[in-house]
Amino acid sequence: MSEWVKICAVSDLIADAGVPALFKDQAIALFYVNDQVYALSNYDPIGQANVMSRGIVGSIKGELVVASPLYKEHYSLSTGKCLEKPEVALTVYSVKVEGGDVWVS
Amino acid sequence: MKKKLVVVGNGMVGHAFLDKLVNSSAFSDYTVTVFGEEPRVAYDRVYLSSYFSGKTAEDLSLVPTGFYEANGIDIRLNEKVVAIDSAAQSITTASGISMTYDKLVLATGSYPFVPPIEGNNRDACLVYRTIEDLEAMKEAATRSKIGVVVGGGLLGLEAAKALVDLGLQTHVVEFAPRLMPVQLDNGGASMLRRKIEKLGVKIHTSKSTKIIEDGETARHKMVFADGESLETDVILFSAGIRPRDELAKQAGLAMGARGGIVINDQCQTSAAHVYAIGECALHGGMIYGLVAPGYAMAQVVVDHLNHKPAAFTGADMSTKLKLMGVDVASIGDPHGTDEAAKSYIYENGPQEVYKKLVVSADGKKLLGAVLVGDVDDYGNLLQLKLNDMDLPEHPDDLILPARAGTKPSFGPDSLPDSAQLCSCYDVSKGRIIQAIDEGATCLADVKNATKACTGCGGCTQLVTSVVNAELAKRGVEVSKAICEHFPYSRQELYHLVKVEGHKDFASLLHAHGEGHGCDICKPAVASILGSVWNAYAFDKKNIPLQDTNDRYLGNMQKDGSYSIIPRVPGGEITPDKLIVLGQVAKDYQLYTKINGGQRIVLFGAKLPDMPAIWKRLIDAGFESGQAYAKALRTVKSCVGSTWCRYGMLDSVKMAIDLENRYKGVRSPHKMKMGVSGCTRECAEAQAKDIGVIATENGWNLYVCGNGGMKPRHADLFAVDLDEATLFKYIDRFIMFYIQTAGRLERTATWLGNLEGGIDYLRQVVIEDSLGIGMHLEMQMQSLVNSYQCDWQQVVDDPEKAKLFYNFVNADEKDPEQLYVRERGQLRPATAQEKLESLAVELV
Numbered sequence: 035m036s037e038w039v040k041i042c043a044v045s046d047l048i049a050d051a052g053v054p055a056l057f058k059d060q061a062i063a064l065f066y067v068n069d070q071v072y073a074l075s076n077y078d079p080i081g082q083a084n085v086m087s088r089g090i091v092g093s094i095k096g097e098l099v100v101a102s103p104l105y106k107e108h109y110s111l112s113t114g115k116c117l118e119k120p121e122v123a124l125t126v127y128s129v130k131v132e133g134g135d136v137w138v139s
Numbered sequence: 140m141k142k143k144l145v146v147v148g149n150g151m152v153g154h155a156f157l158d159k160l161v162n163s164s165a166f167s168d169y170t171v172t173v174f175g176e177e178p179r180v181a182y183d184r185v186y187l188s189s190y191f192s193g194k195t196a197e198d199l200s201l202v203p204t205g206f207y208e209a210n211g212i213d214i215r216l217n218e219k220v221v222a223i224d225s226a227a228q229s230i231t232t233a234s235g236i237s238m239t240y241d242k243l244v245l246a247t248g249s250y251p252f253v254p255p256i257e258g259n260n261r262d263a264c265l266v267y268r269t270i271e272d273l274e275a276m277k278e279a280a281t282r283s284k285i286g287v288v289v290g291g292g293l294l295g296l297e298a299a300k301a302l303v304d305l306g307l308q309t310h311v312v313e314f315a316p317r318l319m320p321v322q323l324d325n326g327g328a329s330m331l332r333r334k335i336e337k338l339g340v341k342i343h344t345s346k347s348t349k350i351i352e353d354g355e356t357a358r359h360k361m362v363f364a365d366g367e368s369l370e371t372d373v374i375l376f377s378a379g380i381r382p383r384d385e386l387a388k389q390a391g392l393a394m395g396a397r398g399g400i401v402i403n404d405q406c407q408t409s410a411a412h413v414y415a416i417g418e419c420a421l422h423g424g425m426i427y428g429l430v431a432p433g434y435a436m437a438q439v440v441v442d443h444l445n446h447k448p449a450a451f452t453g454a455d456m457s458t459k460l461k462l463m464g465v466d467v468a469s470i471g472d473p474h475g476t477d478e479a480a481k482s483y484i485y486e487n488g489p490q491e492v493y494k495k496l497v498v499s500a501d502g503k504k505l506l507g508a509v510l511v512g513d514v515d516d517y518g519n520l521l522q523l524k525l526n527d528m529d530l531p532e533h534p535d536d537l538i539l540p541a542r543a544g545t546k547p548s549f550g551p552d553s554l555p556d557s558a559q560l561c562s563c564y565d566v567s568k569g570r571i572i573q574a575i576d577e578g579a580t581c582l583a584d585v586k587n588a589t590k591a592c593t594g595c596g597g598c599t600q601l602v603t604s605v606v607n608a609e610l611a612k613r614g615v616e617v618s619k620a621i622c623e624h625f626p627y628s629r630q631e632l633y634h635l636v637k638v639e640g641h642k643d644f645a646s647l648l649h650a651h652g653e654g655h656g657c658d659i660c661k662p663a664v665a666s667i668l669g670s671v672w673n674a675y676a677f678d679k680k681n682i683p684l685q686d687t688n689d690r691y692l693g694n695m696q697k698d699g700s701y702s703i704i705p706r707v708p709g710g711e712i713t714p715d716k717l718i719v720l721g722q723v724a725k726d727y728q729l730y731t732k733i734n735g736g737q738r739i740v741l742f743g744a745k746l747p748d749m750p751a752i753w754k755r756l757i758d759a760g761f762e763s764g765q766a767y768a769k770a771l772r773t774v775k776s777c778v779g780s781t782w783c784r785y786g787m788l789d790s791v792k793m794a795i796d797l798e799n800r801y802k803g804v805r806s807p808h809k810m811k812m813g814v815s816g817c818t819r820e821c822a823e824a825q826a827k828d829i830g831v832i833a834t835e836n837g838w839n840l841y842v843c844g845n846g847g848m849k850p851r852h853a854d855l856f857a858v859d860l861d862e863a864t865l866f867k868y869i870d871r872f873i874m875f876y877i878q879t880a881g882r883l884e885r886t887a888t889w890l891g892n893l894e895g896g897i898d899y900l901r902q903v904v905i906e907d908s909l910g911i912g913m914h915l916e917m918q919m920q921s922l923v924n925s926y927q928c929d930w931q932q933v934v935d936d937p938e939k940a941k942l943f944y945n946f947v948n949a950d951e952k953d954p955e956q957l958y959v960r961e962r963g964q965l966r967p968a969t970a971q972e973k974l975e976s977l978a979v980e981l982v
């Protein structure tokens with residue numbers, strides 16, 4: 035049973051980059067690319083620290099990705115999958131934008 | 140019981156022999172003793188003349204410090220061998236040491252021939268072969284104005300360069316009707332003469348000196364057979380070399396009619412347990428006056444001692460060299476001694492280029508060639524000759540300028556694997572392919588693995604083409620594209636940004652790229668924008684480009700916290716500032732350490748605290764150390780003349796000036812500098828991208844050194860500079876590096892990949908050969924003028940400071956950042972410690 039939580043305003047996000055946020059008691063990362071917002075866990079499963087929101091956003095063969103700022107693995111923004119190590123993934127959260135605010139569930 | 144091996148002579152070939160022997164299995168069978176007559180271990184005679192342009196005797200040494208000791212080789216310098224008893228297998232030295240041997244290697248080299256002219260032993264009549272000779276020349280030059288070289292061959296012209304470098308008005312006197320009579324034909328020699336005379340050296344050909352007597356206006360007067368005469372203060376004989384075969388003669392070994400120790404294809408003399416190698420040896424009636432054949436002989440002897448089949452079957456005497464800045468090359472037989480041979484000549488008067496080909500009667504094979512003024516074709520022609528390859532239909536196409544039509548390019552694939560590409564280190568095409576198979580992925584890797592291109596550098600072009608072709612075959616992208624989003628190299632992007640005036644990533648991507656960018660091209664472009672426009676990393680539109688280090692103006696540590704590194708120019712810090720650092724560290728519980736760059740680092744700063752921490756530091760007079768940026772890191776300095784008993788100049792002030800000038804300049808990779816106050820080099824400046832060392836006469840500049848993963852000693856770039864010139868060269872050097880380097884290429888790798896290497900770099904920076912010197916200086920000045928402290932801007936702008944938070948929607952600590960107390964300070968807890976939640980603290 036998922037429940038939507040209001041996180042922040044869209045204007046708090048930075049285009050083409052990530053922003054860290056707290057969703058309930060979980061650290062998440064919000065990415066704002068091509069007018070769309072993506073929410074993934076902020077915890078880097080390989081580097082073991084809450085840093086994914088500080089990675090560089092880009093594309094690899096058409097797929098939007100974020101690169102870990104610690105050891106540079108790439109994670110898909112839409113699926114959370116690690117491109118270099120498919121057995122590792124970030125949790126993906128649902129996001130909606132309503133009235134200029136970002137909601138996550 | 141080990142056998143005894145004795146080597147006589149520690150010159151270029153004698154050392155090469157030991158170097159090869161140590162790396163072979165037979166080495167463990169022998170105890171090795173070496174006798175050298177000179178007071179020092181082997182050095183590079185080929186680069187002897189660079190002694191006058193700043194190299195020291197140590198720079199010229201071929202022997203890594205401690206090499207002989209580490210390998211248990213007993214080396215006796217200043218010890219001449221005076222007798223060999225080949226029946227008893229023993230030798231005797233001048234100081235009376237006697238020693239038996241199982242194997243003896245003679246590598247005694249040669250001596251300069253001084254023609255039997257009356258007066259040839261007068262004061263300041265010298266020769267040019269050893270470092271002691273150089274010292275004598277230097278001394279004589281201090282009391283002289285004019286110098287004459289007797290002999291216009293290869294070595295004579297080298298010697299003439301030395302006299303010019305010593306500031307003497309220089310003449311060359313040659314017996315034959317042309318310069319370099321052995322290697323050049325008349326056309327090539329007269330072009331060379333024209334070029335050299337332009338440099339102010341007077342050439343006198345067809346002159347035979349009869350007598351040297353007291354001069355009227357100078358020390359000596361040389362009287363020639365034709366009755367003319369020439370007054371001069373210094374005379375340098377360079378009329379050929381003679382083998383040092385006196386020992387062998389005394390021992391009764393077989394000798395050539397005109398000297399030289401006769402050897403067979405295994406380099407054995409007439410006594411089978413005695414070998415002779417290098418310039419003292421006579422093989423097939425030839426003495427080889429070049430190092431490469433000597434090295435080949437050394438290899439044959441090492442193989443023979445290892446019971447491997449090997450033979451020396453003669454060597455190619457083709458040469459390419461720069462004589463007084465003039466490029467000259469000679470291949471095979473350039474005189475067309477074969478009656479039926481045909482020749483082709485290309486001469487370009489205005490550009491002073493001369494080229495000649497000699498081909499076989501049927502036009503199929505190359506017999507010889509001469510190139511003066513433009514030797515780009517040398518590599519191709521040499522391979523055609525050495526591998527006996529068929530010539531194209533119109534051989535003259537090979538030497539005509541490319542614009543005259545399509546130049547037949549026989550690609551690297553047409554060369555056999557056995558083709559020797561680098562003659563200095565005998566590197567074949569096969570060896571290069573092997574290096575690539577073993578993981579080399581660029582020219583610099585191949586150079587490191589094989590030593591190719593690191594001798595005279597003449598093979599660089601050819602080796603580059605082989606490396607690129609082989610990489611391409613393996614599917615390695617030799618494409619210079621930095622990533623999938625831009626089909627351009629970093630250097631090309633730099634020019635696009637500058638020429639088309641792109642001020643942000645979006646505009647560049649729109650014009651020249653595709654997709655969304657990535658963690659390779661975005662920071663690269665950010666760095667270019669920084670270099671070209673000094674674009675501020677923290678501008679909102681630049682944030683998405685930055686690695687987290689640049690984005691948050693600190694180096695991220697493993698737990699996601701940051702380090703705080705204020706600039707401490709030259710490593711000089713006042714007690715008051717130290718106290719502030721200590722107080723801030725204490726208040727924010729930061730771990731404190733002195734790093735390798737003479738700065739103090741505060742670790743463990745949390746994002747939300749960073750603006751406040753920096754405000755306190757800036758208020759105390761600190762500024763950002765930019766340890767997070769690809770830019771100048773630190774300028775390490777020694778104590779210098781203000782305190783140190785040995786200091787020649789104030790190295791600390793120089794370091795501070797350097798750091799303050801170049802701080803903030805964004806570069807392809809980080810840059811480090813060092814300044815030492817004397818040659819003791821306590822600051823280890825030669826391990827830096829830019830090193831400066833004080834001398835009695837000013838500052839010596841070293842470039843392209845590196846510590847880190849692939850250490851490299853910096854090259855001596857220029858000597859005895861005053862401060863203004865030093866800064867001028869460094870301005871130009873850094874800007875040229877910024878404009879031409881690849882992505883994340885440190886200066887050492889950049890130099891390794893730069894065609895023409897350090898000499899080319901000197902031409903650009905010192906001689907301004909591209910005419911861009913002033914432009915580079917102006918660009919640097921504009922970057923210097925627009926310097927801003929990154930942190931000052933954050934501290935001054937609440938909007939920017941607001942972006943340092945743990946969560947956009949909550950003011951809480953990061954629950955993963957847990958610490959453990961150790962040696963009186965905090966450090967990040969390990970995963971295990973977090974699990975056990977033992978003694979961990981949330982700060």
Ligand SMILES: Cc1cc2nc3c(=O)[nH]c(=O)nc-3n(C[C@H](O)[C@H](O)[C@H](O)COP(=O)(O)OP(=O)(O)OC[C@H]3O[C@@H](n4cnc5c(N)ncnc54)[C@H](O)[C@@H]3O)c2cc1C
Nearest residue numbers: 148150151152153176184185219220247248417418429430
């Ligand atoms: C100025 C200059 C420029 C040159 N440029 C080039 C170039 O561009 N390309 C090229 O290929 N070659 C060049 N050469 C030639 C090259 O230097 C020689 O081919 C090379 O040094 C030969 O090496 P070697 O070991 O046979 O002789 P050397 O290097 O002369 O070594 C012989 C050593 O043996 C010692 N010795 C002799 N007799 C005794 C004894 N009885 N007991 C103990 N020790 C003894 C000598 O003192 C000497 O140190 C140049 C030479 C000079 C001088």
Ligand code: HEM
Nearest residue numbers: 710735736737775776777778783784785819820821822823
């Ligand atoms: C006669 C020879 C030498 C003298 C008189 C000398 C003198 C000094 C002095 C006075 C210092 C400063 C000490 C201090 O900070 O308290 C120093 C530091 C140092 N010296 Fe030397 N030194 C000599 C040779 C060398 C050599 C040969 C090397 C390296 C190969 C070297 C490497 C260093 C280093 C690495 C430091 C430390 C610099 C730093 O703190 O970062 N020194 N030396």
Ligand code: SF4
Nearest residue numbers: 777783786816817821
């Ligand atoms: S490099 Fe020279 S001047 Fe500097 S500290 Fe060392 S000995 Fe003194």
Ligand code: SF4
Nearest residue numbers: 696697734735847848
């Ligand atoms: S040497 Fe290795 S462990 Fe030490 S600071 Fe550098 S990267 Fe870190």
